[in-house]
Amino acid sequence: MHSVSQGRPLPQLEGRFLIVDRLGDGGTATVYLSWDSKNQNWCALKLLLHKYAEDEEMRRRFTQEAEALKLLAHPNIPHLIHHDPDSEPLFMVMELARNGSAMDWVRNNGAMPPCVAANVIFQVCQALAEAHAAGIVHRDVKPHNVLLDDDGICKLTDFGIARMFDSTSLTKTGSQIGTFSFMAPEQRSDTKSVDHRADIYSVGASLYTLLTGRTSAELFVASLDDELLADVHPALREVILKATQYRPEDRHASVLILQAELMDALHQVGPPISELPPLVQRREPLPRRPPPTLPPHKEFPEIDKSLGAWQPPLPPEPRLLETPSREGILPTSLSSSPGLTPAPPEERPRGHIVLPYTMPKRPQPILYLPTPTPPSRSVELTPRGPTPRARSWVRPLLAILINGALWLSAIAAFTTLATVLWGAWSVHVARLDTHDALFDLTESLQTEVGVAYQVQGDQHEFEAIYERYSASTGAARQQAALDFVAALDEAVAGDDALVGAGALPQVRKLQGARDGYLEARETWTHLSGRFPGVIAVWMGLVDAP
Structure with missing residues (x-):
């Protein structure tokens, strides 16, 4: 077992794919930077979350995404490298696009210039044309799902909720899947029945976001709101208005028609008046080979759970002190006679006192003295202080007490370490x-956000919170999710009558997910702040919130 400070070997799947870093998290999967030891190149590995390992519907949906990628061989769609539907854990491997998404570009640089946005949408239309020709509706087109590779080529990804026309749908009638601000009106009420025109709406909404840096769930009424598209060039405004019509039949008939109108509109916009930032920033090239071990303190919780690899670091085994040997302790006899020659134990005369005597470590020379004339009678010695029999038990008793104390100390130390490890595990x-x-x-x-339109609350507040959620990461993203449910609580105000028909289960689902998260976080905080968890945190074995 490698300690945390030393790093540990790279996690490996199927003896081929080494996990090096985490690229991003999603609702059902995590994407990792991976090294393909067979092809000797870098790739992206998408792993189904451990909690869905036994969920048959999620496994079918994950496998369907891989099958869609296998069908779609196009430069603007990630190439599928490997997928085994029977693998445990379930994962797929795709070509790597490590320069973030089109939405990341907007967050870092602001709204895209028209020619840059048109370039991105042009490539998205190319990818969708390939998908629609194969009978596949993406159903979640948005700038977040448009990845950029090192050459600036856009890759439309995340076909996890795509619908294949010739396959049994995994989506129930009346259910809602997608991202709210980019979702066609008909998709908000029934995802199962949508066709390729729902993707066209999402393309128009994506173009609006790239050009303005904002999102809106009401683009289908943009013709009635002069301010909504005020920042968009009139030529491009017409493309967005056409693509985001409320009725599917009023939109572009295909993405290729939308693409052609977009290029015509771009000619009317004219050349840019200032130098454009590049679509892809130069980055340090990846190393030719992966590192031998993970950096200290880098953890992959999903990989560890899927492979069952995590264990608390084991302490060094306690050293057991050897019991002092009693070897060499021999009795001798003292005679009242001046003679020093010891008598055999069985022939000791009465009146002799037996004392413990420790043999020296090295043999000592024996001195022979002249034997004096023995006395006529033996002399009885009168002991002073403790009796000889009492003194004979002192050293054995001390040895027993010392050994007992050492054993108790060892047991106490082992118990303490075991308790700390149990705290670390908890x-x-x-x-x-x-x-x-x-x-x-x-x-x-992400799946129930549409409930905001079925409660009596401030819709603009819900949209602002969801936009903050979509644009943030880490703690800010968590807080935005909590704020959304809190706004939902305020809108409902404990009165089910304020909830639209059929929306109450969605409200309860969001509230239950929020309560479950807060309870789990409170448990984590509690365990990491009390003994023995606080000691494990102090030692660096685990992390506190």
Whole structure:
């Protein structure tokens, strides 16, 4: 077992794919930077979350995404390198696009210039044309799912909720899957029945976001709101208005028609008046080979749970002190006679006192003295102080007491270490439970966000919170999710009558996911702040919230 400070070997899947770093997290999967030891190149490995390992519907949906990628061989769609539907854990490997998403570009640089945005949308249309020709509707087109490779080529990814026309749908009638601000009106009420025109709406909404840096769930009424598209060039405004019509039949008939109108509009915009930032920033090239071990303190909770690899670091084995040997302790006899020659034990005369005598470590020379004339009678010695019999028990008793104390100390030390390790394990499990609960909350928010339009609340507030959620990461993203459910609580105000028909289960799902996350986080905080978890945190074995 490698300690945390020393790093540990790279996790490995199927003896081929080495996990080096985490690229991103989603509602159902995590994507890792991986090294393909067979092809000797870098790739992206997408792993189904451990909590869905036994979920047959999620496994079918994950496998369907891989099958969609296998069907779609196109430069603007990630190439599928490897997928085994029977693998444990379930994962797929795709070509790597490590320069973030089109939405990341907007966050870092602001709204895209028209020619840059048109370039991105042009490539998205190319990818969708390939998918639609194969009978596949993406159903979640948005700038977040448009990845950029090192050459600036856009890759439309995340076909996890795609619908294949010729396959049995995994989506129930009346269910809602997608991302709210980019979702066509008909998709908000029934995802199962949508066709390729729902993707066209999402393309128009994505173009609006790239050009303005904002999102809106009401683009289908943009013609009635002069301010909504005020920052968009009139030529491009017409493309967005056409693509985001409320009725599917009023939109572009295909993405290729939308693409052609976009290019015509771009000619009307004219050349840029200033130098454009590059679509892809130069980055340090990846090393030619992966590192031998993970950096200290780098953890992959999902990989560890899927492979069952995590264990608390074991302490050094306690050293047991040897019991002092009694070897060499021999009795001798003292005679009242001046003679020093010892008599055999069985022939000791009465009146002789037996004292413990420790043999010296090295043999000592024996001195022979002249034997004097023995006395006529033996002399009885009168002991002073403790009796000889009492003194004969002192050293054995001390040895027993010392050995007992040493054993008790060793047992106490071992018990303390075992307790600390148990605390480390408890905190680690609580941390993983919190991680799972957070995924439940974010996934519920992404799938049930449309409930905001079925309660009597401020719709603009819900949209602003969801936009903050979509644009943030880490603690800010968690807080935005909590704020969304809190706004939902305020809108409902404990009165089910304020909830639209059929929306109450969605409200309860979001509230339950929020409560589960808060409870799991409280447990993690509690265990990491009390003994023995606090000692494990102090030693660096586990992390506190």
